Amino acid sequence: MAAVLETRPVRGVPPGGAFLIQEVGATPVTAPESFTEEQRMYYRTASKFAREQVLPKADRLEKKDFPLLKELLRQAGEMGFLMIDIPEAYGGLGLDKTTSLLVAEAKSIYGTWSVTFGGHTGIGTLPIVWFGSPEQKAKYLPKLATGEWVAAYALTETGSGSDALGARTKAVLSPDGKYYLLNGSKQFITNAAFADVFIVFAKVDGEKFTGFIVEKGTFGFTVGPEEHKMGLRGSSTCPLIFEDAKVPAGNLLGEVGKGHKIAFNILNVGRLKLGSGVLGGMKLVTEMALRYAQDRKQFQTPIFKFGLVREKLARMATAIHATESMAYRTSGMIDARLSTEDRSAPDYDAKTIAAIEEYAVEASIMKVFATEALSMIVDEAVQIHGGYGYIEEFPVERAYRDSRINRIFEGTNEINRLLITGMLLKRTVKGQLALFDFAQSVDEELTHRNLPRPKVSDELEKEAQASEHIKRLAVYATKVAAEAFGPEIEKQQQIMGWISDMVMDAYATDSMVARTRQYSKGKLDPVRVAMVRQYTTDAFAHSFAAARKALCAASKGSDLSAHLSKIEALQLFTPYNGVELTETIVQAVEAAGGYPDFTLP
Numbered sequence: 001m002a003a004v005l006e007t008r009p010v011r012g013v014p015p016g017g018a019f020l021i022q023e024v025g026a027t028p029v030t031a032p033e034s035f036t037e038e039q040r041m042y043y044r045t046a047s048k049f050a051r052e053q054v055l056p057k058a059d060r061l062e063k064k065d066f067p068l069l070k071e072l073l074r075q076a077g078e079m080g081f082l083m084i085d086i087p088e089a090y091g092g093l094g095l096d097k098t099t100s101l102l103v104a105e106a107k108s109i110y111g112t113w114s115v116t117f118g119g120h121t122g123i124g125t126l127p128i129v130w131f132g133s134p135e136q137k138a139k140y141l142p143k144l145a146t147g148e149w150v151a152a153y154a155l156t157e158t159g160s161g162s163d164a165l166g167a168r169t170k171a172v173l174s175p176d177g178k179y180y181l182l183n184g185s186k187q188f189i190t191n192a193a194f195a196d197v198f199i200v201f202a203k204v205d206g207e208k209f210t211g212f213i214v215e216k217g218t219f220g221f222t223v224g225p226e227e228h229k230m231g232l233r234g235s236s237t238c239p240l241i242f243e244d245a246k247v248p249a250g251n252l253l254g255e256v257g258k259g260h261k262i263a264f265n266i267l268n269v270g271r272l273k274l275g276s277g278v279l280g281g282m283k284l285v286t287e288m289a290l291r292y293a294q295d296r297k298q299f300q301t302p303i304f305k306f307g308l309v310r311e312k313l314a315r316m317a318t319a320i321h322a323t324e325s326m327a328y329r330t331s332g333m334i335d336a337r338l339s340t341e342d343r344s345a346p347d348y349d350a351k352t353i354a355a356i357e358e359y360a361v362e363a364s365i366m367k368v369f370a371t372e373a374l375s376m377i378v379d380e381a382v383q384i385h386g387g388y389g390y391i392e393e394f395p396v397e398r399a400y401r402d403s404r405i406n407r408i409f410e411g412t413n414e415i416n417r418l419l420i421t422g423m424l425l426k427r428t429v430k431g432q433l434a435l436f437d438f439a440q441s442v443d444e445e446l447t448h449r450n451l452p453r454p455k456v457s458d459e460l461e462k463e464a465q466a467s468e469h470i471k472r473l474a475v476y477a478t479k480v481a482a483e484a485f486g487p488e489i490e491k492q493q494q495i496m497g498w499i500s501d502m503v504m505d506a507y508a509t510d511s512m513v514a515r516t517r518q519y520s521k522g523k524l525d526p527v528r529v530a531m532v533r534q535y536t537t538d539a540f541a542h543s544f545a546a547a548r549k550a551l552c553a554a555s556k557g558s559d560l561s562a563h564l565s566k567i568e569a570l571q572l573f574t575p576y577n578g579v580e581l582t583e584t585i586v587q588a589v590e591a592a593g594g595y596p597d598f599t600l601p
């Protein structure tokens, strides 16, 4: 089993959370502009497969045509899309995380396909890749790589969703030591109706949280009836029932009592993948909304000509740009950390887990930011469709329903908001991030009104400065709240949530400015500049309001007045003409027929 290693600093690769305390552009960022030809090829072929082979069959799939869904998975397996994360030694390709995220983006154009594919390749298969014994890997991975077998992941129970470790399913070793007898049930398990292999968590002797590999047909194990869902109607979601289910002792995954390591590490990568794993859907829905707006006439005018519709399309494109800039920056840091490692070394899996864990804050940011951006995009797309957006015949109706679950699974957005601030504080206490040193210097800057001047003078100078100010708002509020509540800050959920919102805005603005500067040749690209300006204007306003709320909840009287007056020094950002920004962006959306993809075909 892979032991989790401490990550070592890698030259030129920032540690997790460092964006909050480093200046914009402190280290180069990975972005679609830097993808290799091989990465682009995987994206192109996975995208073509999803658009040409899967999406046209959506009507049949929505009626729960599971044989068809399984056949599509098998075809995806034949093309190599299911084996990106599986090592070559076990019939896979063992590719980098950026390629894995690109394939996740490509498959996300249709919710049912996205969740079925993700349930199999991600949460279903990765526990065996990372924590399986050589025998388990040899038995299961080659079949999962080709789609001959389908995988599922069973953590949730009726009584334990967010509180995953509160599971009640129990495992007891049989007297002859040959089997674990599992009793209990699992709830809402993706792919359950047709999966061959289930990763199941149960407590050995009712206490030690442990992972197991359970095969279809195991004596005492049954799959319950399908749930009737709001969306993802073509996917399978069922309960699992274990009644003295006889699981061979050799199917214990990892170590007894170490199931939490499997569960949390799989959640980490799931969150990261969800960041790119909604981008394809965002882009497709933007295309649909644009096409509809161009075709639909009211007042003898295509509704696309109306300013309020144009603003929606511009904001949709900007949200995609922000999500994309963060997602591939994060996968790039993980890949950079692993780039010098030997992929065939026995501890490579442990190093992969450690590299992903290093960016757990960024992964939670991706999960929350991307899924909320998706919600905004599908909502505005329905609005652009007017009443037709509410009618089943229009694919945007399905996209709206399908999108809703993303804010709930892989850890709800509330849980992930708590994790963002909580993990930053833990990294600080462990000495992995110099957050409090930075907070101290910010306090001095604010006290003496001595804020650093922008180092780079260009069209994004103000946005870079706004990003630095958002970081200062976040760390200053964290410092004040940590001083006020000490370790009890974890119980101040609303403050933790406001801080997370600022941290997300810091990562988004930092990533957008850095990407635009790094990848523009000569003069900065005006469309990107407009997107960065549009996003940063809003982000600064949110963050300033969030900082005020956090300070008001963490202090009072003259202390509060002093804090509020200090952060006034950060209020430097003068907004742009929003109509002009919209026009620059929406004209690019029109020319591109959707999100103006700067790099991907």
Ligand SMILES: Cc1cc2nc3c(=O)[nH]c(=O)nc-3n(C[C@H](O)[C@H](O)[C@H](O)COP(=O)(O)OP(=O)(O)OC[C@H]3O[C@@H](n4cnc5c(N)ncnc54)[C@H](O)[C@@H]3O)c2cc1C
Pocket: 119, 153, 154, 155, 156, 158, 160, 161, 162, 163, 187, 188, 189, 190, 191, 229, 232, 237, 405, 408, 409, 410, 411, 412, 413, 414, 415, 493
């Ligand atoms: C379509 C679908 C597919 C799924 N697939 C899988 C799968 O394949 N495998 C699997 O194991 N699970 C799966 N799930 C389950 C999913 O992961 C859970 O629904 C999710 O983790 C939330 O758990 P819950 O539904 O019990 O909600 P709860 O945990 O009861 O949460 C309810 C509300 O309370 C909030 N809340 C809970 N605790 C806190 C807290 N400490 N602080 C603040 N707010 C809190 C939550 O954010 C949420 O808003 C799936 C669910 C669905 C609907």
